[in-house]
Amino acid sequence: MSAYEVERRGRLVVLPPWDGGETVGFSSWKQAERRLRDFAGGHLSRGSRAAVRVQVALVHRADNTYNANAVAVVVPGVAGSLDDRHLGYLHDHYLRQVGPRNLPALIAHAGGEVVCHAVIESDATVRLDLPHGRELGDAIRVFLDLPDRPTGTRAAQREGPAAQTANALALLATFDRPQGSPAGIRITMGHDHVSDGHLLELRDSATGADVGAVVGGVLHVIDERDREQVRRLVAEQDVPVRGPLAPPPPDPSSPWGPGTVPNAVVERRREGLLLKAREPDPYALGEAFAIFHPDSDVLWVEDGPLVDVAVLVLARHGLAAGEVRLPRQPWGLDDELEYLAHEHVPAATDPQFVLHQRFARGRRELFAVHELSGAVEPCRLCGAAALALTTPICVDQIAYCAACLEQAYDGRGSSLGATARAVRSLVRSEFDGELFLSGQLHPLHVNPADPVDGAFVDRALRLRSSIDRSHPWTHVLEATGLANEGLRTGRGTLIRARDGHLCHSLRERAVCDFLHLHGIAHDREPVYPVDPDYNPSGLRRADWVLGDGTLVELWGLPDDPAYAAKMAQKQALARRHGLRLVELVEGDLRQLPSIFARWTPPGAPTGWTWSPRLLTPGADVAPEPPKVPRVRATPPREPIPDDGRGSNAFNDAQRDERLERCRRAVELQQAGRTRPQIAAELGVGVDTVKGLLRDGKFFADPATDPVRRSAAEQAHEAQGAGATRAEFRAAHALTAARAAEAWKDARAIFGAGR
Structure with missing residues (x-):
């Protein structure tokens, strides 16, 4: 049994320092590298050679598209999103030693974060002070009282070749996850580490999840059940792939016929x-x-019963083996077959260069409207081979290679001063002297009616390459020296929108400009109705009101607990008084056309241009939409009796409405709708849809998330005992957000009664 132990210190779950003398590394790349350097440098004394011990936190990143069990290292105890705090990821090989689900389970038990210690060396190298993976896994299992028994492939290997074959056949015949076929595919050129060439990466256009890749005309998919759907979607984008072949007839007793789909x-x-x-x-x-x-067209198979399924897998990839061979002993290929990896010599030219370059990352985002000419020319920035293109914003035919496009799209590491200078230049050259959001860097902001030459585009891409996206954008804007022109107030800096409305942030101005330029009648800061519970003073205001009385809120800090509490009060206020409420977060800004489609008058612009430069000359000020009368306060209603623990008729109705929205969101997704489409139909933001889908799937089958269900059961017991939510939170040492979720889940799953 491991001598290392997981500790609980008050409300925190802590992985204490390990005295074994070794430390554990983790991976960091791109924008996180600079954040890691800044974090390390901030703890080191100048000239000191002594190592420094600091605290960091571990969080479960279920949103990681490569591994749903990924664990990230983050800066502890600071405000900001996980992306803002991100320092790197634990290596896969270490997580395999710990046990794939052990750390995520511990993090969930701790309420979202586990504290551990790191050592910063004098060269700013950061390593975690953790034990060997197996020892940490043992300690976690003891702490959480988890079973430890070998199963699956590893257990079968211990039992011998016959068990290995039976285990492989069982795995090939079963799919343990529900099928989620993509409705659309986004294709991006990527690097092929095997051939040192290029391949095409395939991702679900709605979720961003990895779907597969096309390599040398062969389609590889993550889930074989999706093969035909993915092949059709890829063909729609003129990407040729091999079709399936008819495999040789299998043995009559074999279950692997041509229509079978192996996992x-x-x-x-x-x-x-x-x-x-x-x-x-x-x-x-x-x-x-x-x-x-x-x-050589030779297929080596570990055991005879696996030949038919191996041939079938190749046929589904459009490949056929000229000869099938077996080892002298089942599962003995490692001992009998010497297959040496040959040194790859890159070809002088990529036979699929044009196909790969068509999907270079960043081109579609930087040049929203463009057409590839098919010609191969030197990149205007570095001289490498590139596809030439024409675009309405440029009078010249231009060409940029995949590496330069990606660098302009992502930016590269540079100082805050260099980043600020690049932003200041873009403010003058593309944004008519106006500040802009980081998301507005794509596409280039040039009026197609007044196109520029290739030199202007070259400079625009170089400037974008010089902008380090890891710096907080507010710090960048302040460093430009241009952010002080607005009037500072307790709610932010007042900035005037194009229609004259005063806004409290660049995000608000972006929405206000959109409504104005698309002819959608609106007014700023309407008052909510007076309400004895949620608005007794009558001073609560929304951000906008539309012509039909619909209220619009742009939530600025939805992850902040205090701010989220005010959000919930406004949402409840709107529901109680039957007000339609459109809810936005920053991630919805690019989806404004679909979100406000029902309010856009005929003939209005259909795209969201983001920039004043895209307005046609002479039309810098759009016609003033009709004025909207202020929403008048309705008479207050009688307070609703409450039992002091959040149980009343209004809350019950609110819960039922939330459950219905969750159910509807899941229903729409199962019908093939994307998240933006669901958001438009439900009248909410895309980020809100993400939460509805998460809750809806859990409420439909709580067994899919055992940790969350366990917390809900504890909350239900506390409710039945007459405890308040605050008492429940203190008794179980939960965070406020975790306690609120469990309390809500208990009422949704088990009902409000005791």
Whole structure:
């Protein structure tokens, strides 16, 4: 048994320092690298050679598109989103040693974050003071009272070849996850680490989840059940892929007929294609049951009963083996077959260069409207081969390589001063002297009616490359020296929108400009009705009111607990008085056309241009929409009796309404709608839809999230005992957000009664 122990210190769950003498590294890249350097430098004394011990936090990043069990290292105890605090990710090999779900389970038990210690060396290297992975896994299992028993592939390997074959066949025949076929595919050119060339990465256009890749005309998919759907969506974007082949007739007793879909994955290695059964555990490495050598057309299979399914997997990829071979002993290929990885020599030219470059990352975002000419020319910025394009914003034919486009799209590490100078130049050259949001860097802001030359575009891309996106945007704007022109108030800096309305942030001005330029009647800061519970003073205001009385709120800090409490009061106020409320967050700014489609008059612009430069000359001031009368306060209603623990008729109705919205959101997603489409139909923001889908799936089947269900059961017991939410939170050492969620879940799952 491990001597290392997980500790609880008050409300915190802590991984104490380990005295074993070794430390654990983690990966950091791109924008997080600079944040990591700043974090380390802030704790080191100038000239000191002594190492410094600091606290960091571990959080579960279920939103990681590569691994749902990913664990990130973040700056502890500070405000800001997880992305703002992100320092890096724990390495996969370490997480496999700990156990794939052990750390996420511990983090969930702790309420979202686990504290651990890091050591900063004199060279600013940061490493975690944690024990070996297996020792930490043992300590977590003891702390959470989790079982520890070998199952699956590793257990089968111990039992011998027959058990390995049976285990592989069982995995190939079953899918442990529900199918989620993508409705659309986003294609981006990526680097092929096997051939040192290029491939096409495929992601779900709605969720961003990894779907597969196209390599050398072969389609690889994450879920074999999605193959036909993905192949059709890829073909719609003129990407040729191999079609499936008819495999040789299998043995009559074999279950692997032509219509069977095996739960297999093909991994590309320099020694060939490795065919594996997909494990339920995303961290499990798994062992290949077959190896295909494309150069020799030989398929090696570990055991005879696996031949039919191996041939079928290849056929589904459009590949056929000229010869099938077996080892002398089942599962003995490692001992009998010497397949040496050949040194790859990059070809002088990429035979699919034009196809790959069509999907270079950043081109579509930077040049919203463009057409590729098909010609290959030197990149105007670095001289590398690139596809030439024409665009209405430029009088010249221009060409930029994939590396320069990606750098302009993402930015690169630079000082705050250099970033501020680049932003200041863009303010003058593209934004008519107006400040802008970081999200407005894409696309280039040039009026198609007044196109520029190629040199202007070159400079615009270089400036974007010089902007380090890891700096907080408010710090960047302050460093430009241009952010002090507004009138500072307790609610922010007043900035005048194009229609003359005063706004409290650049985000508010962006929404106000959108409404104005699209002819949507609106007015600023309407008052909510007087309400004895939620607005007794009658001073609460929304951000906008539309012509039909719809209120619009742009939530600025939805993750801040105090701000979120005020949000909830306004939402409840609108529901009680039957007011339609459109809720926005920053991530919705690019979806404004779909969100406000029902209010956009015929003939109005259909796109969201973001920038004054895109207005046609002479039309800098759009016609003034009709004035909107202020929403008048309705007479106050009688207070609703409350039992002091959040249970009353209004809350019950509010809960039922929330459950219905969750159910409807899940129903729409199952019908194939994307999140933006669901948001438009429900009249909410895209980020709100994300929460509705998460809750809806949990309420439909609480067993899908055992940790959350356990918290809800504890809350239900507390409610039945007559405890308040505050008492429940204190008794279980929960965060405010975690306690609120459990309290809400208990009423949704078990009802409000005791």
